[in-house]
Amino acid sequence: MGKFVKPGKVVLVLVGGYSGHKAVIMKNIDDDTSDPPYSHALVAGIDHYPCKVTASMSKKNIAKRSKNKSFVKVYNYNHLMPTRYSVDIPLDKTVINQDVFTDTALKPKAHREAKAEFEERYKTGVSLFGSSSKKPPSSWDPALHLIAWLCSPSSELPPGAPYNSSDTQRPAIDLLLRTAAGFPTQSLGAQATHFESPPPANCP
Template identity: 55%
Template structure:
C-alpha cells in the first residue's frame, strides 16, 4: 500500500516525514519503508559535490602557531587526509620575513638586501588557515610532497626554490598585497 504524501511534505527532511508518518494510523514498518523511499528521492535532488575553497594557488592566512598572521599559498591539498594525518590538510608555502620598504634614493646593494624574502614551507590543518579571495599562480613545484619536508636536504631545496619564486614575483611588482606585512 502506497501512501499519499502532499507536495509540501516532499520538500521537507526525512526526519520530519518520519514524525508525520508516526502520527498516522499506519503500521510502523510501512511508515519506515515509505520514509526510506522519500529519503532516496530527497538525497537524489541534492547536488553531488560542493565547490572546493581550499585550492592550489589560493592565498591563505595562517591562524595559529609560529607563523600566525603570515600569508601563505597552498601548494598541494589533501581534502580526505592521509594515513599519517587523517584530517583535511594542505602543504603551504608562505613568507616568514617580508621584504622591507625601498626608495629610489637607495643604492643597488641596499635595495637588493631589503628585497630579500624568507619563506617557510609547512603542512597545515585546514582549521589553522583562513582562505582569502586572492589566488596566486606561482608555479611552485608539483613534485614536492609532505614526505619531502621530513628530509632536511629536500626541505632546504624546496625552501630555496620557493624563495627564488617569491623574490622573482616581488621584483616584477605583481601581487603587491601578498608581499606586504599583515597589520593586526
C-alpha cells in the same frame, strides 16, 4: 573543506609561529589514509617580508632589502583562513611536496625554491598588470596585485597601486585586507582602523 580551497588559494595562517602570515596552498590532502589522518593542506608562505626601500638607496642595499624568507608547512584546514583570492605562482611541485617532511635534505631546497619564486614575482612590480608600461591603468584590480600584497607588510601598498599618497588614512592595502577578512569596507572615513603588521624582524 569545501572545493573552493584549491591549490593557488591565498590564505592567512591563524596559529603557530607563522600566525598572521600570508601563504599559498600548494596541495590539498583530503583522504583519510594520509598521515596525519585528517584533512590538511601543504602551503608555502612568506616568513620575513622585504624591507622598505627608497630611491636614495644604492642598488646593493635595495637588493639586500628586497629579499624574503619563506616557509613550507602542513596545516589543518581549521588553522587557515582562506581569502577570496587566488594567485598563479610557478612553484615547482616536484621540489615542494610532502617528501620534505620525511627527508631533511629536501627541506632547504624547498625553501630556496619558494624564496626564489616569491622574490621574482615581488620584483616584477607593475608588470603584474600584464603590460610593459610603467604607468598602471586607471581601473586597478586589487586581485592582480595580490601577490605584491603577499610579499609586502600589510601596512604598505603593493607596487603601482594608484592611490593618493597624501591619503594615508585609507591605503588600498588596508581595504584589501578588510575585504579578505570579511570586514565592511564602506563608510570607513578618516578614522579607518589599520591592520598593520609589526615590522619584520630582519629590518633595522
